[in-house]
Amino acid sequence: MPAAEPDPAAARVAVVGAGPIGAGWAIAFARAGLAVALHDVDRDRLAAGRELVEARLADLREHGLLAEGPAAVAARVEPVADLGDALAGAGHVQECAPERLELKRELFARLDALAPGAVLASSSSAITASAFAADLAGRGRCLVAHPANPPFLLPVVEVVPAPFTEAAAVERTVALLRAAGMRPVRLRRELEGFAFNRLQGALLREAYRLVAADVLDVDEVDALVRDGLGRRWALTGPFENADLNVEGGIVAHAERMGAAYARMGAEHGERGEWDAELVARVAAQRRALLPRERRGERIEWRDRALMELDRLLEGL
Ligand SMILES: NC(=O)c1ccc[n+]([C@@H]2O[C@H](COP(=O)([O-])OP(=O)(O)OC[C@H]3O[C@@H](n4cnc5c(N)ncnc54)[C@H](O)[C@@H]3O)[C@@H](O)[C@H]2O)c1
Incomplete structure (x- = not known):
């Protein structure tokens, strides 16, 4: 695990899964100036996620909540159809695939192999990192960063490390979330439902x-x-x-x-x-x-x- 990055705001973020939660994260990160690669296995969902990003950014601007023009912020969100391309150069991966254990297990195995230097964070509402990452070589980089819905309007994020998550991964996640204007709350251990639910x-x-x-x-x-x-x-x-x-x-x-x-x-x-x-x-x-x-x-x-x-x- 590399030491905490000096400037988390300079990192590139990959968001994997472009449903409402993935699109919401993309908005939150891009609004804070981060470059975002938005990926989905389904091309139609990817296009819909990107449209959602544009529509919500326009709404934010209308409500005085966006410092820049929506097009400038949307330009930081790049839809990427190939997972490997989306992960290239990412310092943080925010997984936003459906809430199914087997799916998250398989996806995290791929993320671990394709993004060796990145923190791998799941948006999971209830499944712990212990359940989907325990067998991975890079499990020290895996944790849960559970947002509230929608992530670009409700700033709280539960950061939930597994017993095997390295402290540096937690620190990097917390620093990145703060740089993105979110308010991370760090749980000291995993428990069902985390704390929010x-x-x-x-x-x-x-x-x-x-x-x-x-x-x-x-x-x-x-x-x-x-x-x-x-x-x-x-x-x-x-x-x-x-x-x-x-x-x-x-x-x-x-x-x-x-x-x-x-x-x-x-x-x-x-x-x-x-x-x-x-x-x-x-x-x-x-x-x-x-x-x-x-x-x-x-x-x-x-x-x-x-x-x-x-x-x-x-x-x-
Ligand atoms: N909806 C909420 O209120 C809420 C709040 C916090 C966290 N979450 C969690 O966030 C995650 C995503 O939630 P959502 O509501 O956006 O889900 P969703 O099912 O609406 O969207 C998931 C997206 O992931 C895509 N996907 C499926 N398999 C994939 C893969 N292997 N690689 C890449 N993309 C893949 C799907 O095509 C879909 O577009 C879940 O774990 C959920 O529990 C949800």
Whole structure:
């Protein structure tokens, strides 16, 4: 594994698979000034992916989100029908083929052989690098970089190394993603669903339960998230939200709400109560991020930002 590249923004990127995720990555990388080779086994899908890139770049420009003309950015995305040609000179490969284990296994074996110096990152939503890259000579270069959909509008990316992934591959990926304006979140180990879909799944499981119990209809569940929880979550995560919502922060929130949340979980056989040591750990991390004396200022910021959001949403 070569040492981390000095200038990740200078690297050429190959995107393999030109569906919505591949096209979305191509936009994100090209918008940041990177040269992108976009490849697909299916020529029609490749052409459609390239058209999607052009259409979304025009939309971005219309919304004031593109510093250059869309044609100049689109010119950095080269559709390449041959896999070997697409990989030539690439420092990073972003695999975006369908979510099928056998397919990813075979494809990664080819990527390993054809792109010996590159980091090989999969967009996989759920399949771990351990499952598709364990037998490869170059497995130290393999990992998951799971985007949210669409990748050019939602900047978060989960970077998930397998136990065999080399630290340099993780560092290079994180540096590249940052250079591309993305916000990588590095998981310390692989686990099913990674973290994004675990959080999403927890909410969706409860949403299904509320419909199953005939407490709410589908649109009523969506309204609670769309018009309430989701608006706050656009600005703060669940921990910051708990910290800001109760005078006294995380510890006071856990004292007030912890037992009730534990009972709700127990209805479905969940344990995982918030013990004092865990709550103290969360509180300490929050205090390092936001000292107690700045809590009021942060609440004011949140409320003003919610006003901005309200104004934007009114126009939609
Ligand atoms: N859709 C989402 O919300 C989402 C979000 C994050 C990550 N992902 C993951 O990203 C990946 C791609 O998702 P998608 O929704 O764009 O999939 P998709 O099935 O719509 O597109 C995949 C593309 O890959 C092409 N392809 C198939 N075999 C190939 C090969 N051997 N080499 C090159 N190209 C090949 C197909 O022709 C197709 O155009 C999946 O692993 C998916 O789980 C999806």
